[in-house]
Amino acid sequence: MSKHQRILIIGATSAMAEATARAWQTEGPCRFHLLARDAQKLQAISQDLQARGAEVASRVLDILQTEQHAPALAEAWQYLGEVDIVLIAAGTLPDQAACAASVSETELALRSNGLAIVLLLTELANRLQAQQHGTLAVISSVAGDRGRASNYVYGAAKAMVSTCLSGLTGRLAAHGITVLDIKPGFVDSPMTAHLSKGGPLWATPAQVAQDIVRAVRQRRHVIYTPWFWRWIMLIIQHIPLAIFKKLRF
């Protein structure tokens, strides 16, 4: 067993990923391989984690450039040797009205939040299966639980990811790998900076990070974060269709 936790993070500059990386490093020494689109932020986060005692390598990756997935993962495996935890936190929050008005906006939203993630999962599943151990943790969204008029494009992409993770959970369990689907509700982060926030439903990235760290440790398969979103979504899923179709939330 390695003396470090060996952790690969894709979308490492997201607020939730950054908070989770710090939380892991707080728990014990980590070696991180970080992938993200924004070189400058990536460098800042790498340096911060190094200052906290972690070993860190990084590489710029735009997950929409799917031909870069394989070389980026190869490099990650080379640096880390084997990988104990993969965390995928990449994603965007598309504007539903813009998507409704534009096929190309819709396509971009679906590719960023859905297609590119499933293609990454295809490669990662095979690499983890070959290792016969590890955890594959992916941030999807409560939005995937039921498509709503106000954000069904985002929801559709996230439903694709969650359904893929459900299938991978079974496939990879037979090889000793734990798949974790992380479903955050409202998180106060740069991604949601344009929304009016506050109130008890909003969580901080640090709170979400604690939930992710615990869920990985406990080898859970699906979590809602904060926990009460499980019950909010239970209710939303049970609203009769005749009423649901009149709601505009």
Added chain:
Amino acid sequence: MSKHQRILIIGATSAMAEATARAWQTEGPCRFHLLARDAQKLQAISQDLQARGAEVASRVLDILQTEQHAPALAEAWQYLGEVDIVLIAAGTLPDQAACAASVSETELALRSNGLAIVLLLTELANRLQAQQHGTLAVISSVAGDRGRASNYVYGAAKAMVSTCLSGLTGRLAAHGITVLDIKPGFVDSPMTAHLSKGGPLWATPAQVAQDIVRAVRQRRHVIYTPWFWRWIMLIIQHIPLAIFKKLRF
């Protein structure tokens, strides 16, 4: 009101689409605009429907060529004037093992069964909303209800479609449009020709067609076809994860 039902079918050469078109023509005079990839089959089906008394126009469309969506739909609207029913039946049944082994196979499966459909829905939603009437019926699959180890790529694409339809149901209800998500179980068609079939769970395209015709008439929003798949999927969705992840069906 038109003396014909004006019906646009995308993926018109699928066995379920063909059977449904015939069933509609049996109920009363129809004007069809048919879109499909295979020119030869498309012509055969057009001629068959004409022989049954329908007015038919058709055009070859590979839905993967998304830049062709807009002109194809424009032509359909031009021919039909307004559209009473849109039926999307396009799709493929990907080989899960091939998808697991190949990112490009996975991408093709996701694009054919998920991305391209949602992009079509984006255009169709706007066209139907402008009309302020019509039914938008889409064949998804029971496979989208829960991702299983044996076909999660197909399931992920279909979950994307169903989640999008759920959101469109609400958005378009406010404009007088009915959205229908059709979830077939096992259907004995060319798409499943390589599978061993028979037994009470398998239905014919003609049976599915009857269910679609009735559901459109009754302005339903979600149907399972045959009906008992609703209950099969209810059970599958309720199997505890600890057991579900060991199943290989």
Added chain:
Amino acid sequence: MSKHQRILIIGATSAMAEATARAWQTEGPCRFHLLARDAQKLQAISQDLQARGAEVASRVLDILQTEQHAPALAEAWQYLGEVDIVLIAAGTLPDQAACAASVSETELALRSNGLAIVLLLTELANRLQAQQHGTLAVISSVAGDRGRASNYVYGAAKAMVSTCLSGLTGRLAAHGITVLDIKPGFVDSPMTAHLSKGGPLWATPAQVAQDIVRAVRQRRHVIYTPWFWRWIMLIIQHIPLAIFKKLRF
């Protein structure tokens, strides 16, 4: 059709029954037959309803004296001619600790809230079935939805009633009779005078009465009152048993 609503109320002195009777009288002229255990309160409520313009007859009935059920109902039918609405509001809120400690307390709680009600329902079902019209509305409780450590005796009795009503719904629907199961949450009434109250979960009898009047008018079969208890109980029913058995609410 009668010029009056002809209404039989059993347990007429309960705060919810009283408020509902007033609400019905507000909607139009009513003829009430009131049954309750407490003669003095019964008279006060009768006079109040008469002062509001209703025709009222009453009779003292302790529902635990089950041999009195038949003559009391015979008298009610004689006075009212036919009965448009039956409301059963009889019941007590047993002390769970006392029930746990005493078989006779448990028996009293089960008889008052369960057995006696089902015996009344047996007679009422036959009388309404003979009429071929009418509504049979019964106040049960959210407590019957899942037995909790803190009040399972009360819950067990109410579950008996709700299960009986579920079966009667089907049996009597074939005869034109609507059965309504009314599930209140926390109601601020003399029955709960010993509990610390307040907060958004507590409703007044008048609020519950409005829900009952509306549900009878709409020929509903099951209501939670106030409405949000439906969702609270959905959550309570879905709490995993491993967690539920540790809860002490």
Added chain:
Amino acid sequence: MSKHQRILIIGATSAMAEATARAWQTEGPCRFHLLARDAQKLQAISQDLQARGAEVASRVLDILQTEQHAPALAEAWQYLGEVDIVLIAAGTLPDQAACAASVSETELALRSNGLAIVLLLTELANRLQAQQHGTLAVISSVAGDRGRASNYVYGAAKAMVSTCLSGLTGRLAAHGITVLDIKPGFVDSPMTAHLSKGGPLWATPAQVAQDIVRAVRQRRHVIYTPWFWRWIMLIIQHIPLAIFKKLRF
């Protein structure tokens, strides 16, 4: 620890109880205290279990004579010392049409299958709580899961029992006691001798006994037996009310 399993069975002459007692004795030496209404059958079963090597005491008890509960249980505890397992299998299968026609038939059915059981549970809960160990297993029925037109009196009584058991599960878990609610479907026994039987839904008492023995060993809280009844009842509970009320099963 005792060298015997010390087992108290109430309703010991039921076919399911007899088969379960034999199965327990097959697993290892047991000391039984058997209670039942029919003295002759009770003696026969006692002798059979003795012939199989068990130590057995028995006493005639009609559970409707509730004043006999306390002395009967006192005697059982005296014979067994402490009790490892309590199994309640007492009950009758009432005739729904007779119950609908007769208040006294309904009362008898409710008392035999509901009230008397909950009163027994009241005493047993306190005795087990004092011991701080043991399993309390009770045969209820799938009929309690949703009241149906064809047997709601039986269902109402069983719902009372299951709701009580749910509450006791939590109360007694804190004292080291495991409560088990056993929900059989159709069992081919003398109790169902008048029904036309056969087909895959019918189980033998021996099959049910195996499920009970396993569930007690695994410290389960709720089982359906045979297992597939869990899924049948899931479906029955999810049938929309508008359809359910037209069903006559």
